[in-house]
Amino acid sequence: MLDVQKNTSLKPYNTFSISVDANYFAEILSDQDLIDVLKSDLIKQQNLLVLGGGSNVLFTKDFEGLVVKISIPGISSVVEGDEVIVTAGAGVVWNDLVKYCVQNGFAGIENLSLIPGTVGASPIQNIGAYGVELKDVFKSCVAYEIATSEKRIFNYSDCRFGYRDSVFKNELKGKYIIASVSFALSKSANVNTQYGAIQEELNNKGIADPTIADISNVVSEIRVAKLPDPSTIGNAGSFFKNPVIAKDNFELVKAAHPNVVHYPAPDGKIKLAAGWLIEQCGFKGIVVGRTGTWKNQALVLVNHGNATGEEVYSFSEQIINDVNAKFGVKLEREVNIL
Ligand SMILES: Cc1cc2nc3c(=O)[nH]c(=O)nc-3n(C[C@H](O)[C@H](O)[C@H](O)COP(=O)(O)OP(=O)(O)OC[C@H]3O[C@@H](n4cnc5c(N)ncnc54)[C@H](O)[C@@H]3O)c2cc1C
Numbered sequence: 580m581l582d583v584q585k586n587t588s589l590k591p592y593n594t595f596s597i598s599v600d601a602n603y604f605a606e607i608l609s610d611q612d613l614i615d616v617l618k619s620d621l622i623k624q625q626n627l628l629v630l631g632g633g634s635n636v637l638f639t640k641d642f643e644g645l646v647v648k649i650s651i652p653g654i655s656s657v658v659e660g661d662e663v664i665v666t667a668g669a670g671v672v673w674n675d676l677v678k679y680c681v682q683n684g685f686a687g688i689e690n691l692s693l694i695p696g697t698v699g700a701s702p703i704q705n706i707g708a709y710g711v712e713l714k715d716v717f718k719s720c721v722a723y724e725i726a727t728s729e730k731r732i733f734n735y736s737d738c739r740f741g742y743r744d745s746v747f748k749n750e751l752k753g754k755y756i757i758a759s760v761s762f763a764l765s766k767s768a769n770v771n772t773q774y775g776a777i778q779e780e781l782n783n784k785g786i787a788d789p790t791i792a793d794i795s796n797v798v799s800e801i802r803v804a805k806l807p808d809p810s811t812i813g814n815a816g817s818f819f820k821n822p823v824i825a826k827d828n829f830e831l832v833k834a835a836h837p838n839v840v841h842y843p844a845p846d847g848k849i850k851l852a853a854g855w856l857i858e859q860c861g862f863k864g865i866v867v868g869r870t871g872t873w874k875n876q877a878l879v880l881v882n883h884g885n886a887t888g889e890e891v892y893s894f895s896e897q898i899i900n901d902v903n904a905k906f907g908v909k910l911e912r913e914v915n916i917l
Pocket of ligand 1: 594699
């Protein structure tokens with residue numbers, strides 16, 4: 580029987596640690612719970628918000644409606660020759676899945692170690708870090724349509740993955756709830772060390788022939804050194820996406836700012852380092868009231884204690900305006916604003 584709570588604080592359920600309330604709150608522990616809630620009268624009368632670990636959201640006000648927190652558990656795997664199909668419930672903590680795979684010698688997601696959040700949210704923005712994106716290992720996911728409660732399987736091509744993007748953030752935004760995700764991993768460890776910081780750390784440790792466990796450890800260490808821990812300082816990781824711009828625009832930016840940090844992107848475009856752009860505007864490590872940017876990474880906005888979501892949001896507006904004025908580049912928020 581589904582337990583629906585009233586007037587629930589969402590502070591423990593968002594890593595920014597913003598203090599807001601929801602009218603109704605229900606935790607979903609199985610596919611059946613999900614079907615029950617989608618068929619219930621409550622959902623027809625309320626706005627709905629699907630929440631995983633709350634590590635990619637900024638609440639700017641109380642949520643007038645029903646929050647469903649997805650906690651569907653379970654990890655299983657099927658070995659098919661050199662390939663392994665691993666399936667995890669949407670509520671599994673992402674890093675618990677990474678640990679399971681590393682311990683069992685299933686290669687493919689070790690570069691994504693220590694990303695906060697749940698398995699169910701991982702396809703939504705095609706999570707990525709240190710040279711790997713979710714799309715590189717995604718096989719399929721099971722989702723339920725909110726309007727009809729019908730089950731649908733999404734394969735790779737259905738998801739239209741892009742940089743921090745998928746169909747679930749566009750045409751199908753707010754239309755489906757993901758219940759489980761399957762990943763195609765490998766039993767032979769083709770480790771990916773192309774990212775400079777990983778190679779540097781491996782060299783420092785004298786590891787010439789890294790295992791996937793080595794990669795997972797090194798990535799975790801780099802992340803701990805660089806990013807604030809949400810359990811001590813509220814944040815949602817990178818607040819903005821790295822802007823991807825046309826080559827002509829890039830030439831203009833480069834002419835005015837020859838040191839601009841950039842990387843090649845698909846279709847001849849250029850990706851700029853948003854953290855560098857923000858830093859150049861004097862924002863790195865700055866404290867503005869109860870919010871600000873992280874001292875080691877200007878791309879991360881933080882809650883220094885009891886900040887409201889509106890404060891964080893208006894600070895992000897200031898950053899967007901200043902970066903636009905200096906570089907002629909419009910930053911886009913990665914974090915979901917609610
Ligand atoms: C310190 C820190 C570091 C981070 N580093 C990275 C990084 O390196 N790379 C990266 O890509 N991200 C990073 N993030 C962002 C975040 O971890 C990811 O976006 C993660 O996938 C969010 O998972 P979640 O369960 O917390 O999602 P939530 O924040 O709960 O939800 C995010 C969005 O997905 C939707 N959603 C959640 N679950 C489901 C579901 N089951 N079905 C349908 N919709 C759903 C929500 O409605 C919301 O729109 C970081 C965050 C923090 C705090």
